[in-house]
Amino acid sequence: MAYRSTARTEATRRAHRERLLDAARQLLAEGGYAAAGISAIADRAGVATGSVYNHFASKQELLAAVFRHVAGHELSTVQEAVRARGGATEQLRALVEVFAYRALRNPRTAWALLAEPVDPLVEQERLTYRRGYHALAESVIADGIAAGELPTQIAQLSAAAVIGAVGEALLGPLSPVGERTEPGPVVVGITALCLRAVGADGT
Incomplete structure:
Protein backbone atom coordinates (compact mmCIF):
# COMPACT_ATOMS: atom_id res chain seq x y z
CA MET A 1 0.00 0.00 0.00
CA ALA A 2 2.78 2.37 0.92
CA TYR A 3 4.52 1.58 -2.36
CA ARG A 4 1.38 2.40 -4.39
CA SER A 5 0.94 5.65 -2.49
CA THR A 6 4.55 6.62 -3.16
CA ALA A 7 4.17 5.75 -6.84
CA ARG A 8 1.01 7.85 -7.08
CA THR A 9 2.75 10.75 -5.36
CA GLU A 10 5.66 10.55 -7.77
CA ALA A 11 3.32 10.38 -10.75
CA THR A 12 1.51 13.47 -9.51
CA ARG A 13 4.80 15.24 -8.99
CA ARG A 14 5.92 14.45 -12.55
CA ALA A 15 2.60 15.62 -13.93
CA HIS A 16 2.87 18.95 -12.10
CA ARG A 17 6.42 19.41 -13.35
CA LEU A 27 4.85 31.75 -22.63
CA LEU A 28 8.29 31.59 -24.22
CA ALA A 29 6.70 31.19 -27.67
CA GLU A 30 4.32 34.07 -27.00
CA GLY A 31 6.62 36.65 -25.47
CA GLY A 32 10.11 35.30 -24.84
CA TYR A 33 11.80 35.09 -21.46
CA ALA A 34 10.34 38.41 -20.34
CA ALA A 35 6.87 36.85 -20.46
CA ALA A 36 7.92 33.72 -18.58
CA GLY A 37 7.88 34.96 -14.99
CA ILE A 38 7.23 32.55 -12.14
CA SER A 39 3.77 33.98 -11.41
CA ALA A 40 2.79 33.84 -15.08
CA ILE A 41 4.05 30.27 -15.42
CA ALA A 42 2.21 29.16 -12.28
CA ASP A 43 -0.98 30.87 -13.40
CA ARG A 44 -0.81 29.28 -16.87
CA ALA A 45 -0.15 25.86 -15.30
CA GLY A 46 -2.99 26.32 -12.80
CA VAL A 47 -0.83 25.88 -9.70
CA ALA A 48 0.14 28.03 -6.74
CA THR A 49 3.19 30.22 -7.33
CA GLY A 50 5.02 28.75 -4.36
CA SER A 51 4.62 25.20 -5.67
CA VAL A 52 6.94 26.00 -8.57
CA TYR A 53 9.82 25.81 -6.12
CA ASN A 54 8.89 22.25 -5.22
CA HIS A 55 10.14 21.31 -8.68
CA PHE A 56 12.74 23.92 -9.59
CA ALA A 57 15.18 25.74 -7.33
CA SER A 58 14.77 28.98 -9.27
CA LYS A 59 13.20 30.58 -12.31
CA GLN A 60 16.57 30.23 -14.03
CA GLU A 61 16.60 26.47 -13.46
CA LEU A 62 13.07 26.18 -14.84
CA LEU A 63 13.90 28.21 -17.95
CA ALA A 64 17.11 26.22 -18.50
CA ALA A 65 15.03 23.04 -18.47
CA VAL A 66 12.61 24.58 -20.97
CA PHE A 67 15.45 25.71 -23.21
CA ARG A 68 17.02 22.24 -23.08
CA HIS A 69 13.75 20.61 -24.14
CA VAL A 70 12.88 23.03 -26.95
CA ALA A 71 16.40 23.31 -28.33
CA GLY A 72 16.88 19.55 -28.15
CA HIS A 73 13.71 18.99 -30.16
CA GLU A 74 14.83 21.48 -32.82
CA LEU A 75 18.28 19.90 -33.10
CA SER A 76 16.80 16.40 -33.38
CA THR A 77 14.48 17.56 -36.17
CA VAL A 78 17.40 19.00 -38.14
CA GLN A 79 19.50 15.88 -37.54
CA GLU A 80 16.71 13.69 -38.91
CA ALA A 81 16.39 15.89 -42.00
CA VAL A 82 20.15 15.67 -42.62
CA ARG A 83 20.19 11.89 -42.23
CA ALA A 84 17.36 11.58 -44.75
CA ARG A 85 19.51 13.11 -47.52
CA GLY A 86 22.44 11.63 -49.44
CA GLY A 87 25.71 13.43 -50.14
CA ALA A 88 27.31 16.39 -48.40
CA THR A 89 25.70 19.06 -50.58
CA VAL A 98 15.21 23.10 -42.08
CA PHE A 99 16.90 25.19 -39.39
CA ALA A 100 16.04 28.47 -41.11
CA TYR A 101 12.48 27.62 -42.12
CA ARG A 102 11.59 26.40 -38.64
CA ALA A 103 13.11 29.50 -37.07
CA LEU A 104 11.26 31.88 -39.39
CA ARG A 105 7.96 30.11 -38.85
CA ASN A 106 8.33 30.37 -35.06
CA PRO A 107 10.19 33.66 -34.72
CA ARG A 108 9.57 34.38 -31.05
CA THR A 109 10.79 30.98 -29.91
CA ALA A 110 13.74 31.10 -32.32
CA TRP A 111 14.75 34.54 -31.06
CA ALA A 112 14.70 33.21 -27.49
CA LEU A 113 16.86 30.25 -28.50
CA LEU A 114 19.35 32.25 -30.55
CA ALA A 115 19.71 35.77 -29.29
CA GLU A 116 17.53 36.96 -26.42
CA PRO A 117 19.62 38.01 -23.40
CA VAL A 118 19.54 35.24 -20.80
CA ASP A 119 21.04 34.36 -17.44
CA PRO A 120 24.17 32.14 -17.22
CA LEU A 121 22.27 28.87 -16.69
CA VAL A 122 20.31 29.34 -19.90
CA GLU A 123 23.37 30.65 -21.74
CA GLN A 124 25.14 27.39 -20.90
CA GLU A 125 22.31 25.47 -22.52
CA ARG A 126 22.55 27.78 -25.55
CA LEU A 127 26.25 26.96 -25.94
CA THR A 128 25.49 23.23 -25.77
CA TYR A 129 22.79 23.70 -28.42
CA LEU A 150 33.91 19.13 -51.24
CA PRO A 151 37.34 20.75 -51.62
CA THR A 152 39.96 20.30 -48.93
CA GLN A 153 39.35 22.63 -45.99
CA ILE A 154 39.37 22.62 -42.20
CA ALA A 155 35.98 21.08 -41.52
CA GLN A 156 35.75 22.43 -37.98
CA LEU A 157 36.35 26.02 -39.06
CA SER A 158 34.02 25.75 -42.04
CA ALA A 159 31.28 24.30 -39.84
CA ALA A 160 31.63 27.16 -37.34
CA ALA A 161 31.47 29.68 -40.17
CA VAL A 162 28.35 28.10 -41.67
CA ILE A 163 26.47 27.92 -38.37
CA GLY A 164 27.57 31.44 -37.50
CA ALA A 165 26.41 32.74 -40.88
CA GLU A 179 10.12 43.60 -40.02
CA ARG A 180 8.66 40.21 -40.81
CA THR A 181 9.74 38.87 -44.20
CA GLU A 182 8.67 35.98 -46.38
CA PRO A 183 10.75 32.94 -45.36
CA GLY A 184 11.36 31.67 -48.91
CA PRO A 185 13.80 34.28 -50.25
CA VAL A 186 15.64 34.48 -46.93
CA VAL A 187 16.18 30.73 -46.76
CA VAL A 188 17.22 30.49 -50.41
CA ARG A 196 29.19 28.40 -51.83
CA ALA A 197 31.24 28.92 -48.67
CA VAL A 198 32.20 25.25 -48.49
CA GLY A 199 32.65 24.84 -52.25
CA ALA A 200 29.59 22.67 -52.81
CA ASP A 201 28.15 22.08 -56.28
CA GLY A 202 24.49 22.55 -57.03
CA THR A 203 24.33 26.07 -55.59
Missing part, protein backbone atom coordinates in the same frame (compact mmCIF):
# COMPACT_ATOMS: atom_id res chain seq x y z
CA GLU A 18 5.32 18.76 -16.95
CA ARG A 19 2.48 21.25 -16.58
CA LEU A 20 4.96 23.88 -15.46
CA LEU A 21 7.30 23.11 -18.35
CA ASP A 22 4.43 23.20 -20.85
CA ALA A 23 3.25 26.54 -19.46
CA ALA A 24 6.75 27.98 -19.67
CA ARG A 25 7.14 26.78 -23.27
CA GLN A 26 3.87 28.45 -24.24
CA GLU A 90 22.16 17.86 -50.00
CA GLN A 91 22.80 17.18 -46.33
CA LEU A 92 24.16 20.67 -45.79
CA ARG A 93 21.25 22.07 -47.74
CA ALA A 94 18.85 20.20 -45.46
CA LEU A 95 20.63 21.47 -42.35
CA VAL A 96 20.38 25.11 -43.37
CA GLU A 97 16.91 24.99 -44.89
CA ARG A 130 25.20 25.54 -30.73
CA ARG A 131 27.87 22.86 -30.27
CA GLY A 132 25.36 20.28 -31.47
CA TYR A 133 24.86 22.17 -34.73
CA HIS A 134 28.60 22.72 -35.13
CA ALA A 135 29.24 18.99 -34.71
CA LEU A 136 26.52 18.12 -37.22
CA ALA A 137 27.84 20.55 -39.84
CA GLU A 138 31.43 19.46 -39.23
CA SER A 139 30.51 15.82 -39.76
CA VAL A 140 28.73 16.59 -43.04
CA ILE A 141 31.62 18.70 -44.34
CA ALA A 142 34.27 16.18 -43.26
CA ASP A 143 32.40 13.36 -45.01
CA GLY A 144 32.09 15.52 -48.13
CA ILE A 145 35.84 16.17 -48.15
CA ALA A 146 36.61 12.48 -47.67
CA ALA A 147 34.28 11.57 -50.55
CA GLY A 148 35.82 14.19 -52.85
CA GLU A 149 32.54 16.06 -53.04
CA VAL A 166 22.99 31.13 -40.52
CA GLY A 167 22.48 32.53 -37.03
CA GLU A 168 23.66 36.02 -37.95
CA ALA A 169 21.59 36.16 -41.13
CA LEU A 170 18.45 35.23 -39.19
CA LEU A 171 18.81 37.85 -36.47
CA GLY A 172 17.20 40.66 -38.45
CA PRO A 173 14.17 38.68 -39.65
CA LEU A 174 13.67 37.14 -36.20
CA SER A 175 14.08 40.28 -34.10
CA PRO A 176 10.91 41.25 -32.19
CA VAL A 177 11.41 44.82 -33.41
CA GLY A 178 12.34 43.88 -36.98
CA GLY A 189 19.79 33.24 -49.93
CA ILE A 190 21.26 31.81 -46.73
CA THR A 191 21.43 28.31 -48.21
CA ALA A 192 23.20 29.49 -51.36
CA LEU A 193 25.72 31.44 -49.31
CA CYS A 194 26.53 28.47 -47.08
CA LEU A 195 26.89 26.04 -49.97
Whole structure:
Protein backbone atom coordinates (compact mmCIF):
# COMPACT_ATOMS: atom_id res chain seq x y z
CA MET A 1 0.00 0.00 0.00
CA ALA A 2 2.78 2.37 0.92
CA TYR A 3 4.52 1.58 -2.36
CA ARG A 4 1.38 2.40 -4.39
CA SER A 5 0.94 5.65 -2.49
CA THR A 6 4.55 6.62 -3.16
CA ALA A 7 4.17 5.75 -6.84
CA ARG A 8 1.01 7.85 -7.08
CA THR A 9 2.75 10.75 -5.36
CA GLU A 10 5.66 10.55 -7.77
CA ALA A 11 3.32 10.38 -10.75
CA THR A 12 1.51 13.47 -9.51
CA ARG A 13 4.80 15.24 -8.99
CA ARG A 14 5.92 14.45 -12.55
CA ALA A 15 2.60 15.62 -13.93
CA HIS A 16 2.87 18.95 -12.10
CA ARG A 17 6.42 19.41 -13.35
CA GLU A 18 5.32 18.76 -16.95
CA ARG A 19 2.48 21.25 -16.58
CA LEU A 20 4.96 23.88 -15.46
CA LEU A 21 7.30 23.11 -18.35
CA ASP A 22 4.43 23.20 -20.85
CA ALA A 23 3.25 26.54 -19.46
CA ALA A 24 6.75 27.98 -19.67
CA ARG A 25 7.14 26.78 -23.27
CA GLN A 26 3.87 28.45 -24.24
CA LEU A 27 4.85 31.75 -22.63
CA LEU A 28 8.29 31.59 -24.22
CA ALA A 29 6.70 31.19 -27.67
CA GLU A 30 4.32 34.07 -27.00
CA GLY A 31 6.62 36.65 -25.47
CA GLY A 32 10.11 35.30 -24.84
CA TYR A 33 11.80 35.09 -21.46
CA ALA A 34 10.34 38.41 -20.34
CA ALA A 35 6.87 36.85 -20.46
CA ALA A 36 7.92 33.72 -18.58
CA GLY A 37 7.88 34.96 -14.99
CA ILE A 38 7.23 32.55 -12.14
CA SER A 39 3.77 33.98 -11.41
CA ALA A 40 2.79 33.84 -15.08
CA ILE A 41 4.05 30.27 -15.42
CA ALA A 42 2.21 29.16 -12.28
CA ASP A 43 -0.98 30.87 -13.40
CA ARG A 44 -0.81 29.28 -16.87
CA ALA A 45 -0.15 25.86 -15.30
CA GLY A 46 -2.99 26.32 -12.80
CA VAL A 47 -0.83 25.88 -9.70
CA ALA A 48 0.14 28.03 -6.74
CA THR A 49 3.19 30.22 -7.33
CA GLY A 50 5.02 28.75 -4.36
CA SER A 51 4.62 25.20 -5.67
CA VAL A 52 6.94 26.00 -8.57
CA TYR A 53 9.82 25.81 -6.12
CA ASN A 54 8.89 22.25 -5.22
CA HIS A 55 10.14 21.31 -8.68
CA PHE A 56 12.74 23.92 -9.59
CA ALA A 57 15.18 25.74 -7.33
CA SER A 58 14.77 28.98 -9.27
CA LYS A 59 13.20 30.58 -12.31
CA GLN A 60 16.57 30.23 -14.03
CA GLU A 61 16.60 26.47 -13.46
CA LEU A 62 13.07 26.18 -14.84
CA LEU A 63 13.90 28.21 -17.95
CA ALA A 64 17.11 26.22 -18.50
CA ALA A 65 15.03 23.04 -18.47
CA VAL A 66 12.61 24.58 -20.97
CA PHE A 67 15.45 25.71 -23.21
CA ARG A 68 17.02 22.24 -23.08
CA HIS A 69 13.75 20.61 -24.14
CA VAL A 70 12.88 23.03 -26.95
CA ALA A 71 16.40 23.31 -28.33
CA GLY A 72 16.88 19.55 -28.15
CA HIS A 73 13.71 18.99 -30.16
CA GLU A 74 14.83 21.48 -32.82
CA LEU A 75 18.28 19.90 -33.10
CA SER A 76 16.80 16.40 -33.38
CA THR A 77 14.48 17.56 -36.17
CA VAL A 78 17.40 19.00 -38.14
CA GLN A 79 19.50 15.88 -37.54
CA GLU A 80 16.71 13.69 -38.91
CA ALA A 81 16.39 15.89 -42.00
CA VAL A 82 20.15 15.67 -42.62
CA ARG A 83 20.19 11.89 -42.23
CA ALA A 84 17.36 11.58 -44.75
CA ARG A 85 19.51 13.11 -47.52
CA GLY A 86 22.44 11.63 -49.44
CA GLY A 87 25.71 13.43 -50.14
CA ALA A 88 27.31 16.39 -48.40
CA THR A 89 25.70 19.06 -50.58
CA GLU A 90 22.16 17.86 -50.00
CA GLN A 91 22.80 17.18 -46.33
CA LEU A 92 24.16 20.67 -45.79
CA ARG A 93 21.25 22.07 -47.74
CA ALA A 94 18.85 20.20 -45.46
CA LEU A 95 20.63 21.47 -42.35
CA VAL A 96 20.38 25.11 -43.37
CA GLU A 97 16.91 24.99 -44.89
CA VAL A 98 15.21 23.10 -42.08
CA PHE A 99 16.90 25.19 -39.39
CA ALA A 100 16.04 28.47 -41.11
CA TYR A 101 12.48 27.62 -42.12
CA ARG A 102 11.59 26.40 -38.64
CA ALA A 103 13.11 29.50 -37.07
CA LEU A 104 11.26 31.88 -39.39
CA ARG A 105 7.96 30.11 -38.85
CA ASN A 106 8.33 30.37 -35.06
CA PRO A 107 10.19 33.66 -34.72
CA ARG A 108 9.57 34.38 -31.05
CA THR A 109 10.79 30.98 -29.91
CA ALA A 110 13.74 31.10 -32.32
CA TRP A 111 14.75 34.54 -31.06
CA ALA A 112 14.70 33.21 -27.49
CA LEU A 113 16.86 30.25 -28.50
CA LEU A 114 19.35 32.25 -30.55
CA ALA A 115 19.71 35.77 -29.29
CA GLU A 116 17.53 36.96 -26.42
CA PRO A 117 19.62 38.01 -23.40
CA VAL A 118 19.54 35.24 -20.80
CA ASP A 119 21.04 34.36 -17.44
CA PRO A 120 24.17 32.14 -17.22
CA LEU A 121 22.27 28.87 -16.69
CA VAL A 122 20.31 29.34 -19.90
CA GLU A 123 23.37 30.65 -21.74
CA GLN A 124 25.14 27.39 -20.90
CA GLU A 125 22.31 25.47 -22.52
CA ARG A 126 22.55 27.78 -25.55
CA LEU A 127 26.25 26.96 -25.94
CA THR A 128 25.49 23.23 -25.77
CA TYR A 129 22.79 23.70 -28.42
CA ARG A 130 25.20 25.54 -30.73
CA ARG A 131 27.87 22.86 -30.27
CA GLY A 132 25.36 20.28 -31.47
CA TYR A 133 24.86 22.17 -34.73
CA HIS A 134 28.60 22.72 -35.13
CA ALA A 135 29.24 18.99 -34.71
CA LEU A 136 26.52 18.12 -37.22
CA ALA A 137 27.84 20.55 -39.84
CA GLU A 138 31.43 19.46 -39.23
CA SER A 139 30.51 15.82 -39.76
CA VAL A 140 28.73 16.59 -43.04
CA ILE A 141 31.62 18.70 -44.34
CA ALA A 142 34.27 16.18 -43.26
CA ASP A 143 32.40 13.36 -45.01
CA GLY A 144 32.09 15.52 -48.13
CA ILE A 145 35.84 16.17 -48.15
CA ALA A 146 36.61 12.48 -47.67
CA ALA A 147 34.28 11.57 -50.55
CA GLY A 148 35.82 14.19 -52.85
CA GLU A 149 32.54 16.06 -53.04
CA LEU A 150 33.91 19.13 -51.24
CA PRO A 151 37.34 20.75 -51.62
CA THR A 152 39.96 20.30 -48.93
CA GLN A 153 39.35 22.63 -45.99
CA ILE A 154 39.37 22.62 -42.20
CA ALA A 155 35.98 21.08 -41.52
CA GLN A 156 35.75 22.43 -37.98
CA LEU A 157 36.35 26.02 -39.06
CA SER A 158 34.02 25.75 -42.04
CA ALA A 159 31.28 24.30 -39.84
CA ALA A 160 31.63 27.16 -37.34
CA ALA A 161 31.47 29.68 -40.17
CA VAL A 162 28.35 28.10 -41.67
CA ILE A 163 26.47 27.92 -38.37
CA GLY A 164 27.57 31.44 -37.50
CA ALA A 165 26.41 32.74 -40.88
CA VAL A 166 22.99 31.13 -40.52
CA GLY A 167 22.48 32.53 -37.03
CA GLU A 168 23.66 36.02 -37.95
CA ALA A 169 21.59 36.16 -41.13
CA LEU A 170 18.45 35.23 -39.19
CA LEU A 171 18.81 37.85 -36.47
CA GLY A 172 17.20 40.66 -38.45
CA PRO A 173 14.17 38.68 -39.65
CA LEU A 174 13.67 37.14 -36.20
CA SER A 175 14.08 40.28 -34.10
CA PRO A 176 10.91 41.25 -32.19
CA VAL A 177 11.41 44.82 -33.41
CA GLY A 178 12.34 43.88 -36.98
CA GLU A 179 10.12 43.60 -40.02
CA ARG A 180 8.66 40.21 -40.81
CA THR A 181 9.74 38.87 -44.20
CA GLU A 182 8.67 35.98 -46.38
CA PRO A 183 10.75 32.94 -45.36
CA GLY A 184 11.36 31.67 -48.91
CA PRO A 185 13.80 34.28 -50.25
CA VAL A 186 15.64 34.48 -46.93
CA VAL A 187 16.18 30.73 -46.76
CA VAL A 188 17.22 30.49 -50.41
CA GLY A 189 19.79 33.24 -49.93
CA ILE A 190 21.26 31.81 -46.73
CA THR A 191 21.43 28.31 -48.21
CA ALA A 192 23.20 29.49 -51.36
CA LEU A 193 25.72 31.44 -49.31
CA CYS A 194 26.53 28.47 -47.08
CA LEU A 195 26.89 26.04 -49.97
CA ARG A 196 29.19 28.40 -51.83
CA ALA A 197 31.24 28.92 -48.67
CA VAL A 198 32.20 25.25 -48.49
CA GLY A 199 32.65 24.84 -52.25
CA ALA A 200 29.59 22.67 -52.81
CA ASP A 201 28.15 22.08 -56.28
CA GLY A 202 24.49 22.55 -57.03
CA THR A 203 24.33 26.07 -55.59
